[in-house]
Structure formats: C-alpha cells, structure tokens
Amino acid sequence: MKKLVSLAPLRKLRPGRKALLVMGYLLVVGILLVAVTYNGIFTEPLTQAPADPGAAETGVEDDAGVANPPFNALDEEEEKEDEALTEEEAIAALALPDGPMLWPLEGEILIGHHEPYKVGSQWRAHAGLNLEASLEDEVLAAWPGIVEYVGNDSRLGWFLEIRHGGDYITKYANLKEEPYVIVGDEVDAGDLIGIVGDSARMGASEGAFLHFVVYQDQDTIDPVGVLSPH
Incomplete structure (x- = not known):
C-alpha cells in the first residue's frame, strides 16, 4: 500500500494570486519607463515648431532676441537690388554712338x-x-x-x-x-x-x-x- 505524502508544505511556498498580479503590474510599468527613457535620450524631434508668422510681419524679436525684418522691408531691399542690376545691365549694354559728339553749347x-x-x-x-x-x-x-x-x-x-x-x-x-x-x-x-x-x-x-x-x-x-x- 502506497504512502501518501502531504502537500501542505508546497502550498505554503506558492505565491498568492494577488501577489502575482502586483508583480506583473510592476514589471509592465518598469518596461514602459525604460522604453520612454530610452526614446527620449536617443531620438530627436523630426520637425521644429514653425516660426510665428506674426513676428515676420511685424518685425518682433524671435526667441534668440534677434529682430526679424518685416516682409515689406525684404521686398523693398529686393526691389533696390533689382533696380541696381537693371541699371548695371543698361550701362553694360550701351553701344558706341554712330555720329560725333554735339557741342554742349555754342560758345568759344x-x-x-x-x-x-x-x-x-x-x-x-x-x-x-x-x-x-x-x-x-x-x-x-x-x-x-x-x-x-x-x-x-x-x-x-x-x-x-x-x-x-x-x-x-x-x-x-x-x-x-x-x-x-x-x-x-x-x-x-x-x-x-x-x-x-x-x-x-x-x-x-x-x-x-x-x-x-x-x-x-x-x-x-x-x-x-x-x-x-x-
């Protein structure tokens, strides 16, 4: 006849169901914290925040303290550059006149x-x-x-x-x-x-x-x- 062994000591060593749930929760939280920390250290933002369009229009200072010129000022500078280039091109394109010079006035x-x-x-x-x-x-x-x-x-x-x-x-x-x-x-x-x-x-x-x-x-x-x- 076989001798029956008591299972009471083994039951004492098994963790309770609540303890298993707490350990699983802590493990998941730990994994999430590690993932967030790792991503924040080793990755960079793909895009930068767009500049405030109002700053460009009004000439206000940006975050670095540098004043941004208004759009109309930039347009005026471009127009002046275009006018200077046009004048230079016109001078360069001058052809030698065919006839002799006229006297600027009639005088001895x-x-x-x-x-x-x-x-x-x-x-x-x-x-x-x-x-x-x-x-x-x-x-x-x-x-x-x-x-x-x-x-x-x-x-x-x-x-x-x-x-x-x-x-x-x-x-x-x-x-x-x-x-x-x-x-x-x-x-x-x-x-x-x-x-x-x-x-x-x-x-x-x-x-x-x-x-x-x-x-x-x-x-x-x-x-x-x-x-x-x-």
Whole structure:
C-alpha cells in the first residue's frame, strides 16, 4: 500500500494570486519607463515648431532676441537690388554712338585741353574745355547715354557725368543749380540737362562758362577730337 505524502508544505511556498498580479503590474510599468527613457535620450524631434508668422510681419524679436525684418522691408531691399542690376545691365549694354559728339553749347573755347594755366605761382595743365557762355545758357547732352553721377562741390560747382558706349564719359561742370536729370536717367544727344552758372573755382576761368571734359577708359582726352565740326 502506497504512502501518501502531504502537500501542505508546497502550498505554503506558492505565491498568492494577488501577489502575482502586483508583480506583473510592476514589471509592465518598469518596461514602459525604460522604453520612454530610452526614446527620449536617443531620438530627436523630426520637425521644429514653425516660426510665428506674426513676428515676420511685424518685425518682433524671435526667441534668440534677434529682430526679424518685416516682409515689406525684404521686398523693398529686393526691389533696390533689382533696380541696381537693371541699371548695371543698361550701362553694360550701351553701344558706341554712330555720329560725333554735339557741342554742349555754342560758345568759344576759353581754354583748351592740356593748355597750361597758372594758379598762384604754380603752372597746371587744363583738362577738357572751358566754353564761353552766359548765365543760364542751356547745356545739352553731347551724346546719348545714362546719367552716372550728379554732384556739387566748391571747385566744380554743380556738375554731372554721363556714361556712353565705348567706355566714354562726359562731364559738365559750373552749372547754376541742380541738373535737370538724376542718376539713372537715359538721355539722347541734344537733351537739355542743365544751365550755366558761375560758382566754379578752378583757376583757369572765372565767371559764367561751361567746363566740359571727355574721358575714355578713365583718361581725359581732347574733346575737340570727338566733337562735331564747330
């Protein structure tokens, strides 16, 4: 006859059903915590938060403290760049005019190109022509081109420069007032660009006259060689 063994000691070693549930719950929570921690350390966000569109429109500062220019300011800058490029392209596309230069006004030559004149005790060589004129005589563009510079100083008075094809530039100085054209204007030969004044202090001539200079490749040349017969 077999001897029966008591199972009471084994029942004491088995964990209760509640204990198993608690252990399973803790295990699941632990796994989730590990997964979240691992993902936060080793992964990066795929996208960044979009910038506030209101900041770009109003020019407010971003998170770094840098002011964002408004859209209209950016548009104005782009327009200025486009205008500058257009002007440069127009100047580069200038063709050498076919005919000779026109005289900017009808007047006798008071002093010619490279003629010597004395300032104090020093002799100098004159650049360009000084043409006899009366106050407010009209000054005309000698060749077609684009106005490249307008200025006013104590030596030349009001003056302007026009760029032509073939790397020619003409300068018109001793004007009475601000020229009738501005930088970037296109002019044709014979267009009115200003009137004669008497404010220049160059030493070679005094009073009302037109100081007219021609440059080619940035060097002064004798205007008589390119002007039409007087």
